Amino acid sequence: QQDQPGQTEQMRPTPDHGEDSYEGHGRLDGRRALITGGDSGIGRAVAIAFAREGADVAIVHMPEEQKDADETLRLVREAGRTGLGLAGDVRDEEFATECVLEARRALGDLDILVLNAGYQHDVPGFAHLDTEAMRRVFDTNLAGMLFSARAAFPNLQPGSSIIVTASIQSFEPSSGLIDYAMTKAAQVAFVRALAEEAGPRGVRVNAVAPGPIWTPLIPGTGWDEDKIRNFGADTPLGRAGQPAELAGAYVYLASGEASYVSGAVLPVTGGKPL
Ligand code: NAD
Numbered sequence: 001q002q003d004q005p006g007q008t009e010q011m012r013p014t015p016d017h018g019e020d021s022y023e024g025h026g027r028l029d030g031r032r033a034l035i036t037g038g039d040s041g042i043g044r045a046v047a048i049a050f051a052r053e054g055a056d057v058a059i060v061h062m063p064e065e066q067k068d069a070d071e072t073l074r075l076v077r078e079a080g081r082t083g084l085g086l087a088g089d090v091r092d093e094e095f096a097t098e099c100v101l102e103a104r105r106a107l108g109d110l111d112i113l114v115l116n117a118g119y120q121h122d123v124p125g126f127a128h129l130d131t132e133a134m135r136r137v138f139d140t141n142l143a144g145m146l147f148s149a150r151a152a153f154p155n156l157q158p159g160s161s162i163i164v165t166a167s168i169q170s171f172e173p174s175s176g177l178i179d180y181a182m183t184k185a186a187q188v189a190f191v192r193a194l195a196e197e198a199g200p201r202g203v204r205v206n207a208v209a210p211g212p213i214w215t216p217l218i219p220g221t222g223w224d225e226d227k228i229r230n231f232g233a234d235t236p237l238g239r240a241g242q243p244a245e246l247a248g249a250y251v252y253l254a255s256g257e258a259s260y261v262s263g264a265v266l267p268v269t270g271g272k273p274l
Pocket of ligand 1: 061065089119166210214217
């Protein structure tokens with residue numbers, strides 16, 4: 001397991017929280033899932049957990065993440081399930097729509113949709129908000145999510161589950177992530193609104209709100225060394241989480257155990273209140 005910058009001995013997560021730590025119990029046997037951003041970080045951990053719980057999994061990822069996607073698919077197949085990779089950009093409406101068709105062709109009708117692809121960047125003061133980066137945040141986290149959801153929604157069977165990766169930033173916005181936090185708050189509005197329309201069809205819509213989780217998104221944000229070093233240290237658990245520590249929340253929301261849970265936000269924040 002890789003050490004994270006600035007971790008003290010006390011803060012270091014136990015190796016049990018690594019990629020291999022999730023053990024399946026057949027809770028998603030025969031289900032078919034599409035996960036956007038399923039190649040790395042949280043999405044990868046969810047893809048592996050779903051496969052170990054018995055689901056076939058399609059992952060959508062940026063073309064430049066092919067290596068990560070191949071490794072995720074290898075782990076899905078190692079669990080004995082079908083894994084399908086779909087390389088492209090969810091900001092492209094046509095691609096996002098085609099992904100759903102392709103996944104249905106390869107796996108059959110989908111019953112789990114995880115809207116997880118996301119992007120964030122450092123805003124070093126509001127006056128310096130970069131227009132291009134801001135558009136990428138809005139287009140990935142909102143338009144991309146809507147394109148994928150809209151394409152899948154009409155064919156989701158009763159008992160299906162949509163799960164959005166929101167954030168603690170949905171409720172506790174920081175100025176240094178101002179545009180990102182706006183999209184994460186909007187995702188919660190999306191979940192609650194869609195849950196209303198989906199409910200009568202027996203489809204549930206929920207969000208997971210992660211706190212600080214060590215993924216490739218974090219070093220890519222553009223924060224200074226100090227901020228990276230202290231990432232997660234202000235949580236009651238005193239450390240950032242590992243992606244595998246989130247996977248159970250997604251499995252729960254995807255499974256029949258959550259059959260009466262819809263329009264909800266499940267915090268996985270190391271004890272930080274939303
Ligand atoms: P990550 O960078 O490891 O994963 C993001 C994934 O999204 C990548 O796999 C990438 O291929 C995919 N992606 C990004 N833009 C895309 C696009 N336009 N088209 C297709 N795929 C695209 O980071 P992560 O931390 O695992 O992030 C996953 C989700 O979790 C994001 O929505 C993020 O906002 C959310 N989140 C992360 C944290 C954290 O601390 N890491 C906390 C709260 C919420």
